[in-house]
Amino acid sequence: MSITIEQRRQHRLMTIEKSLAKRHRKETRFRRVGLAAVTTGMALVIILFASILARGVPAFWQSTVYTDVYFDPEVIQLDEKPRREDGETQLAFDERYGAWLTQASLINWQSLIDNAMEDALGVDVESRQLRDLRALLASGERFALRDQFIEKPSLLGQTVEVKLLASANVDVWIKGNIDRSLPDARQQLSPQTREWADRLSDEGIIENAFSTSLFLNTDSRSSPASAGLAGAFMGSLFMMMVVILLSVPIGVASAVYLEEFAPQNRLTDLIEININNLAAVPSIVFGLLGASIFIGYFGLPLSAPVVGGLVLTLMTLPTIIITTRASLRSIPPSIRQAALGIGASKVQTVFHHVLPLALPGILTGSILGIAQALGETAPLLLIGMNAFVANVPGTPLEQSTALPVQIYLWQGNELRNFFEARTSAAIIVLLGLMLSLNALAIWLRKKFETRW
Incomplete structure (x- = not known):
């Protein structure tokens, strides 16, 4: 009788041990599955952020042209910046100031940029090449030059180093985001513009600078390079x-x-x-x-x-x-x-x-x-x-x-x-x-x- 009881006790112990082992295996599998799920989720998040950072961080730096611009008095024929006189109403001053801004807007600021780029390249650009020359810079930079002069009219007659944004196509070309081996018909820039862009980049005139325009400018369709948030x-x-x-x-x-x-x-x-x-x-x-x-x-x-x-x-x-x-x-x-x-x-x-x-x-x-x-x-x-x-x-x-x-x-x-x-x-x-x-x-x- 004692043997039978002992056998039953051993059988119960073996059954309990098997049950415990089974539960432990299930718990281990569950932990591994949970760890795998967490690891997979973290890996996907890391991949997502890494891909966004890899593509987006270079955009915070933009191809920028550093060149000297001469504020030629023969081109900038503008009256003295209005100042509010004693006894003058705000409305009258606003009218005079608005007329002065209109006069400033009619000045050919693009010609100042063209002359500066010719000096930077060391070439005399013919009229048929003018379009290729202007393709180097964002089209809205003439307005940036105008605003700079309006803020500081004392620049008249001076030669000042200014920072001008390169065009979107030049930025893509300089950064290598387009295949340079493509034929001319599939390139966004003319051969002459590409040659000038490479020359300016090699000479350090075009550099990658932090893009403040991304944060300070609004969206732009006419000048994509200056589009901002x-x-x-x-x-x-x-x-x-x-x-x-x-x-x-x-x-x-x-x-x-x-x-x-x-x-x-x-x-x-x-x-x-x-x-x-x-x-x-x-x-x-x-x-x-x-x-x-x-x-x-x-x-x-x-x-x-x-x-x-x-x-x-x-x-x-x-x-x-x-x-x-x-x-x-x-x-x-x-x-x-x-x-x-x-x-x-x-x-x-x-x-x-x-x-x-x-x-x-x-x-x-x-x-x-x-x-x-x-x-x-x-x-x-x-x-x-x-x-x-x-x-x-x-x-x-x-x-x-x-x-x-x-x-x-x-x-x-x-x-x-x-x-x-x-x-x-x-x-x-x-x-x-x-x-x-x-x-x-x-x-x-x-x-x-x-x-x-």
């Missing part, structure tokens, strides 16, 4: 201001009411269901809503940041409401019971005790919602923010574009060799802003976090 950045800034001013107060107030004060009935259940459903609605639907209501019904201006901000506010509200309610639910009931027990009212309990403790989660959810809105493109396309705008908006009511829309427009530009890198550079700027917002959310959570 200033207008799109200001448009996104105005939209985010509208989103912050509207979505955060409304979203937090709605969440506080629904979580702390609203009675539990069918109406509140219906509201909660709709909020959860709105959080899953595609962003393009909000664009259709904004186009039909804000533009079609209320008559707000097309392509204005205020309309984009209102559309993104509608899209961000569900996210802020849901995250705020989750933060409020995470506060222990004992906090509310203790406050009510010492005589605090319901409002005092919520605003003096619960809400401050839920602040880290509320801030985190709000910032993440704003960061998501910053990268949205589809709803902005439907309200006309993909229109070409050559000026920096001064108010949220002026026409503008946005950073994600600018990326979309540059990606479809026909000058692919130049704008492919430019697009990646704009993506880096946008990702930098979004990562900064995410880092701010993490920092705020760590700063105000309370451990129970």
